[in-house]
Amino acid sequence: MITDKFDLLGPAYADIGREAARLAGGQTNIFLYVEIGDGWVGPSLFKDEGATLRYIDPITMALSDLLMDAWCL
Template sequence: MSDDKLNKFGDLYREIGRELAAIVGDPDKTLLYVEADEGWVGPNVFKDEGNQIRYFDPSRKLTDLLFEVWTAEDPDKRWSAMEYTITGTKFTVEFVFPEKFGDDFDNDERRELVLQRHYGDKPRVYPPPGDMGWLLRELN
């Protein structure tokens, strides 16, 4: 993240880090992968637990903070994807802008590529589907 972006949005990015800590506990080794476009943001929260990667449901507050930081950008400087990583007590933020996003992959495929780059083949643990989730099964 550039210094001018940190000066302009640093408080929001620090608040995002605090909210990640509220979601995962100790935020060390946490990855927030977000895709956004006009009217929506799609956050994904992952934490490296050593032998596995755990997915955490994002909070409404996190989603609101991400939408706030995305819409606060000048429209011609808005990102399509963001990787927010926490290591120890420091965070880094990387952006992918629309011109580099491409249409080669969908959201799930892009997220998987990001997870592969960060965590390799470590197993991923997702929570069971909630009341609003769908359980898919193979039909014989």
């Protein structure tokens, strides 16, 4: 049986969302921007605070690993 790419990416994206929300203190009003290439990943995570966006630092290796795993799918 051929696996649809979304069958693989759906759970990977859910894991990324959970880790991003954890980094934002459980908040779900967040924005994740990612640049990625062969062997590198550059994520930026922001929390919507109404009139402003707050940059969330530090980004963990766990998030970077999840992003790289999804990209490799």
